[in-house]
Amino acid sequence: MVTASVLALEEPTPDWIRTPTxxxxxxxxxxxxxxxxxxxxxESPSLDALTRAVLASRQELxxxxxxxxxxxxxxQALGQKSAPCPQCSxxxxxxxxxxxxxxxxxxxxxxxxxxxxxxxxxxxxYPLDEALELSERRKQWDIQDAGxxxxxxxxxxxxxxxxSQLTGLSLSDHTTHEVVGxxxxxxxxxxxxxxxxxxxxxxxxxxxxxxxxxxxxLAIDGAHVPTRPAGARGLGKGKKRYxxxxxxxxxxxxxxxxxxxxxxxKQRIVQVLSWHQIQTEEQLGEALRQVKEAQLIPEGExxxxxxxxxxxxxxxxxxxxxxxxxxxxxYYHLAERLHKVALAQFYDDPLKEREWVEATKARxxxxxxxWVLLDLEGMKPKDExxxxxxxxxxxxxxxxxxxxxxxxxxxxxxxxxxxxIESANKFISHVRLKRSGAWxxxxxxxxxxxxxxxxxxxxxxxxxxxxxxxxMGSREIPAP
Numbered sequence: 001m002v003t004a005s006v007l008a009l010e011e012p013t014p015d016w017i018r019t020p021t022x023x024x025x026x027x028x029x030x031x032x033x034x035x036x037x038x039x040x041x042x043e044s045p046s047l048d049a050l051t052r053a054v055l056a057s058r059q060e061l062x063x064x065x066x067x068x069x070x071x072x073x074x075x076q077a078l079g080q081k082s083a084p085c086p087q088c089s090x091x092x093x094x095x096x097x098x099x100x101x102x103x104x105x106x107x108x109x110x111x112x113x114x115x116x117x118x119x120x121x122x123x124x125x126y127p128l129d130e131a132l133e134l135s136e137r138r139k140q141w142d143i144q145d146a147g148x149x150x151x152x153x154x155x156x157x158x159x160x161x162x163x164s165q166l167t168g169l170s171l172s173d174h175t176t177h178e179v180v181g182x183x184x185x186x187x188x189x190x191x192x193x194x195x196x197x198x199x200x201x202x203x204x205x206x207x208x209x210x211x212x213x214x215x216x217x218l219a220i221d222g223a224h225v226p227t228r229p230a231g232a233r234g235l236g237k238g239k240k241r242y243x244x245x246x247x248x249x250x251x252x253x254x255x256x257x258x259x260x261x262x263x264x265x266k267q268r269i270v271q272v273l274s275w276h277q278i279q280t281e282e283q284l285g286e287a288l289r290q291v292k293e294a295q296l297i298p299e300g301e302x303x304x305x306x307x308x309x310x311x312x313x314x315x316x317x318x319x320x321x322x323x324x325x326x327x328x329x330x331y332y333h334l335a336e337r338l339h340k341v342a343l344a345q346f347y348d349d350p351l352k353e354r355e356w357v358e359a360t361k362a363r364x365x366x367x368x369x370x371w372v373l374l375d376l377e378g379m380k381p382k383d384e385x386x387x388x389x390x391x392x393x394x395x396x397x398x399x400x401x402x403x404x405x406x407x408x409x410x411x412x413x414x415x416x417x418x419x420x421i422e423s424a425n426k427f428i429s430h431v432r433l434k435r436s437g438a439w440x441x442x443x444x445x446x447x448x449x450x451x452x453x454x455x456x457x458x459x460x461x462x463x464x465x466x467x468x469x470x471x472m473g474s475r476e477i478p479a480p
Contacts, residue, residue: 063107067110077114085125088118136471187447222255225254229252305414433449
């Protein structure tokens with residue numbers, strides 16, 4: 001027979017504390033089990049019926065357990081008779097106990113805690129609230145976090161329904177809307193970015209077993225977001241009587257410019273850092289500069305490439321920040337321009353149209369850009385439209401002639417298309433912001449985009465902790 005090993009805590013809980021606590025827990029469990037049995041109508045219920053019954057009443061048990069643990073672990077704060085004022089350090093007597101009920105994912109927790117008030121500073125405080133890090137809201141941090149994460153995925157009303165179905169608790173879409181706004185307020189690119197150590201670790205995983213440093217791509221593009229003007233706000237029905245006057249404003253599509261760093265690992269890409277906002281070119285450049293100055297990208301450990309659609313501002317800013325990066329003109333964006341020329345010039349001969357496009361693509365892929373430019377110069381346009389498209393393509397290729405060496409880039413392992421940033425546009429912006437009937441205020445859209453970026457960067461928990469610390473730092477204690 002094998003003798004079971006005995007586990008001992010390094011600092012065992014004294015019996016005079018542990019015994020009453022466990023007794024209270026056992027008594028609470030017995031009462032809960034009795035109440036549960038009374039709700040069971042069938043003598044032999046199915047597993048589904050049993051689990052539904054337990055789920056429906058589980059919060060009564062878990063809330064009791066939490067209250068007992070609070071009494072055990074915070075006995076000193078619960079029985080505190082005096083406390084120093086946080087402002088002037090004057091020793092203050094307790095002014096009696098004040099009850100407060102808060103809602104958590106484990107149920108409603110009721111606390112009886114002493115209240116202190118300083119007449120000199122005119123400030124009241126609850127030491128237990130500070131020790132437990134309570135939120136000023138009735139809904140505590142765990143509920144707020146869950147609601148914000150749901151709302152970052154689906155519309156607010158749907159998030160409310162899912163939250164109720166999954167937890168058995170209520171959370172209004174209005175509260176969720178407020179929490180999302182507060183969580184995302186002030187989040188910048190550095191707040192939603194992984195740390196330099198985390199990025200270096202991702203690079204190391206991809207680099208394992210490779211002779212050359214892995215390829216990291218910086219892709220820049222934009223996605224259009226349906227927005228409403230700030231003037232759409234106005235009085236109306238609702239909790240704060242503040243609703244949008246739909247008939248009096250016209251929506252506008254604005255571009256959410258963004259960038260994405262990702263690693264190329266054989267047939268897949270590894271997410272590193274995304275940042276999307278409705279912003280100007282200068283603001284996007286400033287965000288890139290912050291990433292650069294924070295030394296988040298280990299440039300010495302990767303082969304960096306930049307993919308863009310040919311906009312001059314992209315190359316100007318990335319050349320300044322990452323001068324050694326390979327510059328790549330998006331192949332598929334260029335292919336669209338080739339088709340425009342072919343359609344304008346050979347609209348009456350579809351076979352000739354396809355032949356010219358494929359031949360031009362092949363020349364560009366194998367590095368014969370000069371042949372393509374000579375071909376365009378020698379074309380006799382059929383009409384003014386064709387002449388205009390030919391001139392535009394010639395200038396476009398001339399401007400980006402150092403960025404179209406597709407064959408060489410592919411042999412080195414660089415991607416030549418913008419699929420990485422297009423997928424980021426879809427998953428960060430489109431699936432949440434582009435919904436039927438949805439029109440966003442710019443600041444609200446940017447809040448949601450920041451939360452979506454945090455999710456795909458793996459920093460949602462950090463973003464919520466920033467909100468929590470900010471909220472606790474500005475805490476105002478109400479009088480009892």
